[in-house]
Amino acid sequence: xxxxxxxxxxxxxxxxxxxxxxxxxxxxxxxxxxxxxxxxxxxxxxxxxxxxxxxxxxxxxxxxxxxxxxxxxxxxxxxxxxxxxxxxxxxxxxxxxxxxxxxxxxxxxxxxxxx
Amino acid sequence: xxxxxxxxxxxxxxxxxxxxxxxxxxxxxxxxxxxxxxxxxxxxxxxxxxxxxxxxxxxxxxxxxxxxxxxxxxxxxxxxxxxxxxxxxxxxxxxxxxxxxxxxxxxxxxxxxxxxxxxxxxxxxxxxxxxxxxxxxxxxxxxxxxxxxxxxxxxxxxxxxxxxxxxxxxxxxxxxxxxxxxxxxxxxxxxxxxxxxxxxxxxxxxxxxxxxxxxxxxxxxxxxxxxxxxxxxxxxxxxxxxxxxxxxxxxxxxxxxxxxxxxxxxxxxxxxxxxxxxxxxxxxxxxxxxxxxxxxxxxxxxxxxxxxxxxxxxxxxxxxxxxxxxxxxxxxxxxxxxxxxxxxxxxxxxxxxxxxxxxxxxxxxxxxxxxxxxxxxxxxxxxxxxxxxxxxxxxxxxxxxxxxxxxxxxxxxxxxxxxxxxxxxxxxxxxxxxxxxxxxxxxxxxxxxxxxxxxxxxxxxxxxxxxxxxxxxxxxxxxxxxxxxxxxxxxxxxxxxxxxxxxxxxxxxxxxxxxxxxxxxxxxxxxxxxxxxxxxxxxxxxxxxxxxxxxxxxxxxxxxxxxxxxxxxxxxxxxxxxxxxxxxxxxxxxxxxxxxxxxxxxxxxxxxxxxxxxxxxxxxxxxxxxxxxxxxxxxxxxxxxxxxxxxxxxxxxxxxxxxxxxxxxxxxxxxxxxxxxxxxxxxxxxxxxxxxxxxxxxxxxxxxxxxxxxxxxxxxxxxxxxxxxxxxxxxxxxxxxxxxxxxxxxxxxxxxxxxxxxxxxxxxxxxxxxxxxxxxxxxxxxxxxxxxxxxxx
Numbered sequence: 001x002x003x004x005x006x007x008x009x010x011x012x013x014x015x016x017x018x019x020x021x022x023x024x025x026x027x028x029x030x031x032x033x034x035x036x037x038x039x040x041x042x043x044x045x046x047x048x049x050x051x052x053x054x055x056x057x058x059x060x061x062x063x064x065x066x067x068x069x070x071x072x073x074x075x076x077x078x079x080x081x082x083x084x085x086x087x088x089x090x091x092x093x094x095x096x097x098x099x100x101x102x103x104x105x106x107x108x109x110x111x112x113x114x115x
Numbered sequence: 116x117x118x119x120x121x122x123x124x125x126x127x128x129x130x131x132x133x134x135x136x137x138x139x140x141x142x143x144x145x146x147x148x149x150x151x152x153x154x155x156x157x158x159x160x161x162x163x164x165x166x167x168x169x170x171x172x173x174x175x176x177x178x179x180x181x182x183x184x185x186x187x188x189x190x191x192x193x194x195x196x197x198x199x200x201x202x203x204x205x206x207x208x209x210x211x212x213x214x215x216x217x218x219x220x221x222x223x224x225x226x227x228x229x230x231x232x233x234x235x236x237x238x239x240x241x242x243x244x245x246x247x248x249x250x251x252x253x254x255x256x257x258x259x260x261x262x263x264x265x266x267x268x269x270x271x272x273x274x275x276x277x278x279x280x281x282x283x284x285x286x287x288x289x290x291x292x293x294x295x296x297x298x299x300x301x302x303x304x305x306x307x308x309x310x311x312x313x314x315x316x317x318x319x320x321x322x323x324x325x326x327x328x329x330x331x332x333x334x335x336x337x338x339x340x341x342x343x344x345x346x347x348x349x350x351x352x353x354x355x356x357x358x359x360x361x362x363x364x365x366x367x368x369x370x371x372x373x374x375x376x377x378x379x380x381x382x383x384x385x386x387x388x389x390x391x392x393x394x395x396x397x398x399x400x401x402x403x404x405x406x407x408x409x410x411x412x413x414x415x416x417x418x419x420x421x422x423x424x425x426x427x428x429x430x431x432x433x434x435x436x437x438x439x440x441x442x443x444x445x446x447x448x449x450x451x452x453x454x455x456x457x458x459x460x461x462x463x464x465x466x467x468x469x470x471x472x473x474x475x476x477x478x479x480x481x482x483x484x485x486x487x488x489x490x491x492x493x494x495x496x497x498x499x500x501x502x503x504x505x506x507x508x509x510x511x512x513x514x515x516x517x518x519x520x521x522x523x524x525x526x527x528x529x530x531x532x533x534x535x536x537x538x539x540x541x542x543x544x545x546x547x548x549x550x551x552x553x554x555x556x557x558x559x560x561x562x563x564x565x566x567x568x569x570x571x572x573x574x575x576x577x578x579x580x581x582x583x584x585x586x587x588x589x590x591x592x593x594x595x596x597x598x599x600x601x602x603x604x605x606x607x608x609x610x611x612x613x614x615x616x617x618x619x620x621x622x623x624x625x626x627x628x629x630x631x632x633x634x635x636x637x638x639x640x641x642x643x644x645x646x647x648x649x650x651x652x653x654x655x656x657x658x659x660x661x662x663x664x665x666x667x668x669x670x671x672x673x674x675x676x677x678x679x680x681x682x683x684x685x686x687x688x689x690x691x692x693x694x695x696x697x698x699x700x701x702x703x704x705x706x707x708x709x710x711x712x713x714x715x716x717x718x719x720x721x722x723x724x725x726x727x728x729x730x731x732x733x734x735x736x737x738x739x740x741x742x743x744x745x746x747x748x749x750x751x752x753x754x755x756x757x758x759x760x761x762x763x764x765x766x767x768x769x770x771x772x773x774x775x776x777x778x779x780x781x782x783x784x785x786x787x788x789x790x791x792x793x794x795x796x797x798x799x800x801x802x803x804x805x806x807x808x809x810x811x812x813x814x815x816x817x818x819x820x821x822x823x824x825x826x827x828x829x830x831x832x833x834x835x836x837x838x839x840x841x842x843x844x845x846x847x848x849x850x851x852x853x854x855x856x857x858x859x860x861x862x863x864x865x866x867x868x869x870x871x872x873x874x875x876x877x878x879x880x881x882x883x884x885x886x887x888x889x890x891x892x893x894x895x896x897x898x899x900x901x902x903x904x905x906x907x908x
Contacts, residue, residue, distance in 0.1 A: 014824055014828075015827075017822065021823065040769065055863040057862075084887075088886045091893055095894070
């Protein structure tokens with residue numbers, strides 16, 4: 001499964017980077033969304049996937065084939081942070097669109113005397 | 116006391132603005148006290164043993180500010196303060212208190228004096244470098260004194276660029292020396308000469324230190340800053356650019372001769388570059404139209420002469436017997452000419468200043484016939500020029516004869532063609548020196564009188580005192596040279612050639628005015644005859660100068676290099692700094708891919724192993740298909756709405772993966788957050804103004820595709836490689852064992868988040884809070900329409 005996931009994650013990264021290199025601001029943010037999905041899956045996969053129980057003590061006894069809890073805790077933190085950043089980016093893009101009337105980043109070049 | 120003396124000028128400089136603004140008397144009179152005190156202090160040291168005083172600055176780094184007054188240091192100190200006193204006196208009459216910003220001028224000048232005394236007395240290479248750069252900076256300030264003129268600023272910048280360039284290289288040489296010997300002290304380095312000699316970095320250090328000396332002393336090909344430095348006020352030209360600062364390089368060469376003389380590279384560089392400079396400077400001096408330009412080239416030329424003599428002095432480290440006997444007096448000859456040059460060149464600059472001051476021009480074509488109007492200036496100019504040309508009964512004659520002796524003896528060192536050429540070039544250069552000396556004097560004082568901007572008359576007596584004193588030295592030094600040499604030069608020679616002489620008494624040279632008919636005298640007679648002939652026919656061969664094309668000159672090279680550093684580099688950076696964020700992304704991704712993939716394979720880090728991999732179930736494959744299809748939909752979506760919905764599909768399938776891989780908390784969070792994110796996406800982009808919303812499929816771009824593919828492949832390779840080589844077991848066994856016992860919880864992920872690793876959670880909450888506040892700020896705080904745009908800048 002891990003081998004298959006490695007290719008899936010590679011594909012997610014490919015799609016994310018391709019979107020980030022596009023001109024539209026919305027697609028760039030979608031790209032960052034895909035990128036964080038890829039990263040979260042990567043962390044989980046690298047922790048190992050061959051478990052048969054969630055990391056919760058059913059009756060006070062730990063099970064050795066439980067899923068590794070540490071990557072899950074890390075991903076949980078990462079999800080929340082990437083959500084905060086994405087929300088911020090979205091509103092930033094929205095405001096940029098309102099002010100500049102464009103979402104093409106090639107047209108966002110500032111003014112000549114700003115250099 | 117000795118250390119305080121170095122800093123006396125800079126302390127005095129602090130009072131200059133006060134003296135200038137509050138007291139009507141010319142500020143120069145107060146300044147004059149400083150060099151007079153100093154010169155009498157140093158004069159009282161003549162004949163004493165070398166003394167040393169030091170103040171430790173940073174003990175752990177061996178940084179010391181020190182003052183080591185041996186013969187060489189004392190000779191230069193007396194020169195600096197003595198000429199300094201005369202220059203200050205001259206400047207009092209030259210600069211008008213009502214028109215000039217005198218406090219600036221004297222502050223810079225005093226700063227320079229401290230810097231220069233520091234250079235010649237430092238025993239520690241770091242403090243030597245410190246003071247060295249201080250001379251560059253104060254010289255920069257002085258050249259740019261009339262900062263409203265373009266030429267002054269250009270000259271100041273040029274001299275700064277070149278001397279600082281050399282200074283930094285010199286620092287490199289010093290650091291190499293300090294590394295080899297483990298000490299920063301020059302006198303201690305002298306005890307390690309064998310170690311230095313055997314180090315593989317010996318020649319490199321020699322060349323680096325030499326570059327510092329060559330740039331400072333305006334040697335070929337770095338002389339180009341000196342003619343442009345003539346935009347400084349004349350007292351500055353007289354002081355810095357003839358008598359003192361340009362001799363800092365000479366000092367450096369002399370000081371390091373006992374260390375570097377073992378390198379033949381060092382010797383030949385000094386001798387050959389010195390001779391080229393000597394010839395080049397003397398040849399082009401006659402081309403100049405500006406009085407100070409002539410003197411600048413003549414300074415360059417004379418410095419080359421001193422430099423080449425120091426090179427011959429270094430030869431004495433390599434030979435024994437008869438030849439050594441001749442070489443070992445070259446250091447003496449160099450220092451003797453150094454003193455002579457300081458006297459006559461200082462006076463000549465002052466005369467040039469007087470002519471400028473009294474006639475309003477420095478152009479030699481407009482001048483002429485001033486002999487009867489300015490008899491005293493004429494006398495001084497005549498004496499000093501003839502001394503520069505090397506004629507009796509002036510001091511230049513003596514040092515010129517010594518110069519010929521050293522150059523003739525250079526053949527004993529090597530009989531190669533180069534060595535045979537040395538005296539020939541030296542003689543030719545002397546001929547041209549004779550020509551420009553005549554050109555200078557006759558151009559100003561002989562011939563027809565032209566219409567001048569001012570009505571010419573003799574300068575005030577105050578202005579004439581300094582050149583008169585210097586001119587009298589020129590004559591006195593001819594008649595009683597041995598008094599001066601015994602007192603000043605012989606102790607200094609000990610510093611240059613400590614292995615040949617142990618005490619002053621060993622230096623048994625005696626200068627005589629008449630040394631019989633020998634080769635040197637014949638050469639001098641030849642110089643006079645040929646030089647006079649060339650001078651009379653100057654109109655006919657002047658064309659030679661226009662044969663040298665303008666673009667070929669070193670100044671042009673300097674300009675090219677400056678343009679390369681400025682405009683061309685701007686063009687280059689504009690080429691790759693396009694301002695488009697996509698370009699920068701491409702640089703970054705390409706760099707990441709190249710670095711990671713090449714490291715992976717060069718370090719043999721790639722591996723593929725299915726041993727640790729778990730089985731693939733049917734649900735897994737179905738979910739993979741959903742996720743890939745969702746992603747493809749994002750890529751190929753025609754409308755943005757479709758892309759956003761497809762992104763939601765990807766998010767939910769990721770949540771399903773979390774379910775599948777036994778991560779219930781992740782699945783919960785992912786589901787709720789994906790829902791909120793999609794809502795936000797829709798909110799933000801559904802309500803946008805309908806401007807330029809040309810909905811279109813994402814266009815295909817090969818370049819982007821290649822970069823994205825490369826990143827994807829890199830991530831896959833990395834994931835495969837790390838999956839296949841698990842080196843250590845997980846630490847999670849500890850959490851599993853202790854989660855109930857120690858933390859009293861059953862959900863291990865939650866306990867990790869709030870108990871084992873609670874700090875992460877604290878700051879993740881902070882991130883959310885900041886994001887929330889920032890979003891609130893972006894929406895609420897808006898610039899009012901029509902407000903002044905500049906307000907936010």
